[in-house]
Amino acid sequence: MRSFFTESWLTRSFLWLILAVPLLLAATGERVVAAAPWIAPILLLRFARQQPAGRGYALVAMATTGVLAVTWADMVPFDGTAYYAFVAVQGLLFALPYLADRLFAVRLPGLAASLVFPAAAVTVEYAASFGPFGTWGSVAYTQESLALLQLTSITGIWGITFLINWTASVGNAVWEEGLTSPSIRWTTGVWGGLLAATLLLGGTRLALMSPDQTVPVATVMGRHDTSSFWDLRREAKSRKAVRDSARAVQRDYLGRARQAAEAGARLVTWAETAVPVPREDTTAFLDRARTLAASHEVYLAMAVNEFPRAEAEARLQNKVVWIGPSGTVHTEGLKTHLVPGEPGQAGTGTLPTVSTPAGMWSSAICFDLDFPSLIRQAGQNGVDLLVAPSNDWAAVAERHAHMARVRAIENGTALLRPASKGHTLATGPLGRTRARVNHFTTEEYVQMAHLPTDGPSTLYAALGDVFAWGCGLGLLFLIGGAYVRLKTSAQAETARAGAA
Numbered sequence: 001m002r003s004f005f006t007e008s009w010l011t012r013s014f015l016w017l018i019l020a021v022p023l024l025l026a027a028t029g030e031r032v033v034a035a036a037p038w039i040a041p042i043l044l045l046r047f048a049r050q051q052p053a054g055r056g057y058a059l060v061a062m063a064t065t066g067v068l069a070v071t072w073a074d075m076v077p078f079d080g081t082a083y084y085a086f087v088a089v090q091g092l093l094f095a096l097p098y099l100a101d102r103l104f105a106v107r108l109p110g111l112a113a114s115l116v117f118p119a120a121a122v123t124v125e126y127a128a129s130f131g132p133f134g135t136w137g138s139v140a141y142t143q144e145s146l147a148l149l150q151l152t153s154i155t156g157i158w159g160i161t162f163l164i165n166w167t168a169s170v171g172n173a174v175w176e177e178g179l180t181s182p183s184i185r186w187t188t189g190v191w192g193g194l195l196a197a198t199l200l201l202g203g204t205r206l207a208l209m210s211p212d213q214t215v216p217v218a219t220v221m222g223r224h225d226t227s228s229f230w231d232l233r234r235e236a237k238s239r240k241a242v243r244d245s246a247r248a249v250q251r252d253y254l255g256r257a258r259q260a261a262e263a264g265a266r267l268v269t270w271a272e273t274a275v276p277v278p279r280e281d282t283t284a285f286l287d288r289a290r291t292l293a294a295s296h297e298v299y300l301a302m303a304v305n306e307f308p309r310a311e312a313e314a315r316l317q318n319k320v321v322w323i324g325p326s327g328t329v330h331t332e333g334l335k336t337h338l339v340p341g342e343p344g345q346a347g348t349g350t351l352p353t354v355s356t357p358a359g360m361w362s363s364a365i366c367f368d369l370d371f372p373s374l375i376r377q378a379g380q381n382g383v384d385l386l387v388a389p390s391n392d393w394a395a396v397a398e399r400h401a402h403m404a405r406v407r408a409i410e411n412g413t414a415l416l417r418p419a420s421k422g423h424t425l426a427t428g429p430l431g432r433t434r435a436r437v438n439h440f441t442t443e444e445y446v447q448m449a450h451l452p453t454d455g456p457s458t459l460y461a462a463l464g465d466v467f468a469w470g471c472g473l474g475l476l477f478l479i480g481g482a483y484v485r486l487k488t489s490a491q492a493e494t495a496r497a498g499a500a
Helices: 002-009 013-027 038-048 054-070 080-107 112-128 157-175 183-208 224-233 238-261 279-296 366-370 372-380 394-411 461-462 466-500
Strands: 214-218 267-270 274-279 301-306 319-321 329-334 354-357 361-362 385-388 413-419 421-425 435-439 447-454
Touching: 002 421, 013 038, 013 054, 038 054, 038 080, 038 157, 054 080, 080 112, 080 361, 080 466, 112 157, 112 214, 112 267, 112 279, 112 466, 157 372, 157 385, 157 466, 214 238, 214 421, 224 238, 224 385, 224 413, 238 274, 238 279, 238 447, 267 372, 267 385, 274 361, 301 361, 319 361, 366 372, 385 394, 394 421, 394 461, 413 447, 421 447, 435 447, 447 461
Parallel strands: 214 267, 267 301, 274 301, 361 385, 385 413
Antiparallel strands: 214 447, 301 319, 319 329, 354 361, 413 421, 421 435
16 A cells, blocks of 8 residues: 555656646636646646556546536536536546557657647547537637637637647657657647647738628617516416417517617527517517518518427427518528427528528527537538527526637638527627627617628538548557557567567
């Protein structure tokens, strides 16, 4: 027992694990210090490299699970056993790149060794994005530098994840061997050159690309508390009372939309879940909206919760209904990705599109924007403006709005994101904020903005997740190379032993 503590727990390597914990706390959760995700992995790599592979993986996983249990406590929409199981899985996944580095990077030379950790990090994040929570938890979302984020227009978020983790790998290599080694100097030079080029080209893109024309748009909020409506629906004994309450909300929002149109808006929208519509009243509600659109020559992108009677077999539809200035219902799109446990009918996975004189417009709803492969349709279809009605809560409001902004940069589309219980956001296709409202601290009921009418094409829209797939394939090649070197080394040892 004494030997164990002397040789393991009290060695200097555990200092790096201890120092990494506060940095991890600053790198995850509601509020993030942007530098922390770049520094914490250096310390964790240093620790894992000095431990047996299994023990190092287990301890890194324990540390990250404990940190996530604290920082994500208010961000995850469930609690109890399910919550702790969720963060445990996340912690185990987070630690996998450290295990890969410990097993394979130590058997590879210079540049190849430095690529194992970032390639593994991207592979794990990309694989996790196919789960029910999409890209939630990606380290890329901790960064808000617009120059850096322009990289997502080429690689998606995976390029940011790679750079952050490659920085850790190169930093650890310099820490271990110093810059006296030619291979380390070469590796550091390649890393530094690519990072500098990313920032330089991103800054150049921001400086040179500016919109020629814009369109006035608006998001509106009603005075009615829609959460009170849903409480009423659950408790009301009369369907008539529910319908009367829903009509009051509808009148409120259509009235705000009229104000926005009279103020010059060419497009008006509002937040997810804001307007409830009993199924039997759908036609009447749409008739009123069509009259409004035609009389004010405005486009309406209406976030609607259309719900059936409780005894009906049909399911709630959370959707965006598009009405043009002629009063025509152009199209509608249901929410595709429902939050686990969310009731309703899921959409088909096809984004609706509306061709307008100001460009191609489309819509997706809240959680849909956490899935890059779905929103990539906007870039493929040449969408110039993406409307994204959302409904958040305080702990995720800042991060979720930022995640939506990254989708806009990836696909070269302007973004109009009205949010209840969150941050309403209007950005250009490069991510520049044109308008922003925190609905926890403001009583504004109409937000006006001018958004570009022509978004740039992006490589990410054309190529998709090629970079992520490349990291996965590259990781396999690196593992194969490590195996070959290990086998060759073992054969050489055997030969030397035989000769002796």
